[in-house]
Structure formats: C-alpha cells, structure tokens
Amino acid sequence: MITPMAIEIPTAADSHATRFSTAITRLPAASAINGLRTQNTGAVDINLMAKQHNDYQEALRLAGAFVLELPALPECPDAQFVEDTALCLPGLAVMMRPWAKTRKDEVAPMRGALSQFFDDIVDIVAGFVEAGDILVTPSEVLVGLSARTDQAGADQLQSILKARGYGMRVMKTPPDILHFKTDCSLIDDHCILATERLTFSGCFDGYQTLLVPPGEEPAANVIRFNNHIIMPAGYPKTRSMLRVEGFEVLTVGNSECAKIDGGMSCLSLRF
Numbered sequence: 021m022i023t024p025m026a027i028e029i030p031t032a033a034d035s036h037a038t039r040f041s042t043a044i045t046r047l048p049a050a051s052a053i054n055g056l057r058t059q060n061t062g063a064v065d066i067n068l069m070a071k072q073h074n075d076y077q078e079a080l081r082l083a084g085a086f087v088l089e090l091p092a093l094p095e096c097p098d099a100q101f102v103e104d105t106a107l108c109l110p111g112l113a114v115m116m117r118p119w120a121k122t123r124k125d126e127v128a129p130m131r132g133a134l135s136q137f138f139d140d141i142v143d144i145v146a147g148f149v150e151a152g153d154i155l156v157t158p159s160e161v162l163v164g165l166s167a168r169t170d171q172a173g174a175d176q177l178q179s180i181l182k183a184r185g186y187g188m189r190v191m192k193t194p195p196d197i198l199h200f201k202t203d204c205s206l207i208d209d210h211c212i213l214a215t216e217r218l219t220f221s222g223c224f225d226g227y228q229t230l231l232v233p234p235g236e237e238p239a240a241n242v243i244r245f246n247n248h249i250i251m252p253a254g255y256p257k258t259r260s261m262l263r264v265e266g267f268e269v270l271t272v273g274n275s276e277c278a279k280i281d282g283g284m285s286c287l288s289l290r291f
C-alpha cells in the first residue's frame with residue numbers, strides 16, 4: 021500500500037464524497053490529438069495540453085492531494101481521462117467497462133495502479149459503464165444512462181454496490197450530453213452544481229442545486245477536493261457565483277482537453 025503524502029489527510033468523520041487524500045492522473049500522449057470528440061472545434065495543441073495538465077496537477081496539490089501521475093499510454097488517445105476507467109469508494113474500486121472501443125485498453129493498467137491502494141477491486145463484465153456517468157454523493161451513487169453507459173452495466177454495478185452497503189439510483193442522461201457528469205458536480209455534501217438542462221430533468225430532487233449561468237455550461241464539470249473547487253478557466257460568472265457562495269476556487273485552463281470533450285473531473289481519480 022502507498023501512504024499518501026497529503027497535506028490535508030481526511031479523517032474517518034469526513035465525507036467520502038468531498039474529502040480525499042490522493043489523485044491519480046495520466047500524462048496525455050501525443051496521440052491525444054486523435055481523442056474522441058463529438059464535434060470539431062479545432063486542432064488540439066499538444067504542448068498547451070501538457071502545460072494545462074501540469075497546472076491541473078498543481079491545483080490538486082494546492083487542494084491537498086498526493087498526485088500520482090501515470091505514464092502516457094500512446095495507444096489510447098483518451099487515456100488521460102482516467103476518471104472513466106474506475107469508480108473509487110472507501111475500500112472499493114470498481115473497474116469500468118468502457119463503451120468506446122478505443123478506450124477498453126485503458127482499464128487494465130489502471131487496475132494495476134489501483135491495486136497499490138485498494139484490496140477490494142471488482143470488474144464490470146456485463147454491458148458498459150464509463151465512470152463519467154457516475155456522481156457520488158455522501159448518501160448514494162447516481163448513475164446516468166447515456167450513449168456510453170447501459171442498463172446491463174448499471175445493473176451489475178448496482179449489485180456490486182448493494183453487496184457492500186452503497187445505495188445506487190439510475191437516471192437518464194439527456195441525449196445531447198456525453199456523460200452524466202459532463203453537466204454536474206458535487207460541490208458540497210448536499211449541493212450539486214449543474215446545468216439547467218440536467219437539473220430540469222429532475223435528477224437532483226432532494227438535493228440543493230446551484231445552476232451554472234446559461235452560456236457557461238462547461239463550467240458545470242468541476243472538482244470538489246477538500247476545501248477547494250477546481251474549475252475550468254474562462255467562466256467568470258460561475259466563478260464569481262461560487263466565490264459569493266463562500267467556496268475557495270482554483271481555475272485551470274482546459275481549452276485543449278475541452279476540444280476532445282474532457283473536463284476537470286475526467287482528468288483524475290480521487291479517493
């Protein structure tokens with residue numbers, strides 16, 4: 021087992037959904053220029069992506085993370101989006117089964133990395149689940165069915181979680197949203213930052229929600245890591261809204277990952 025050298029070590033009383041010690045990232049490969057994308061918004065600048073990756077890791081460290089950066093996986097253009105490969109909960113890692121063929125080979129190396137931290141590692145072997153479709157709150161795990169996550173995968177995840185005492189609910193990700201968490205993030209134990217289009221689908225009844233101002237939808241995907249929120253640069257209304265609400269906010273440039281549909285949460289596994 022690796023002992024994380026975190027600045028802020030969460031205690032047992034802390035929420036497992038917002039308090040973490042460790043973040044795993046993966047260095048983007050040059051092949052990231054060929055990452056999957058839903059629309060062409062211009063060529064990826066790989067040098068700028070590398071800089072933004074370093075800035076992202078620095079923000080995690082500022083928030084108190086021990087950051088384990090895994091080496092690039094050139095054969096997998098989307099491998100820096102490590103979040104999609106696993107669900108990490110206290111004492112449990114569930115290895116995902118990505119729908120995207122070019123992403124399947126990301127899972128085994130991540131399983132190896134997680135085995136340094138988790139004794140209980142279980143594999144999804146039916147259907148498909150990408151963890152970008154999973155939002156963990158202190159009381160439950162929300163899974164959004166999407167083009168990447170299907171009912172068979174969600175059913176298997178549910179039985180794995182149920183056996184370990186975790187509650188899970190299945191939602192529907194609206195069709196024009198890549199992953200459930202593309203449009204939402206847990207920013208406090210009971211508060212979810214989300215777009216209007218996802219919130220108005222009724223997913224978050226029972227939670228407090230904070231809506232990102234229209235026009236700033238990509239800012240709905242942020243990370244709450246201990247006392248900080250890490251969000252993409254370029255969304256000033258969302259940033260001021262979060263500051264007014266009393267959050268400590270760090271911003272990181274994400275222009276290059278955004279071209280291949282990646283946001284703040286996709287770029288790390290946190291536990």
Ligand code: CIR
Pocket residue numbers: 055056057098101103104120123151152153198199201202280281282283285286
């Ligand atoms: C993909 O389409 O799979 C990648 N280009 C982006 C993955 C983003 N991950 C996420 O939203 N959790």
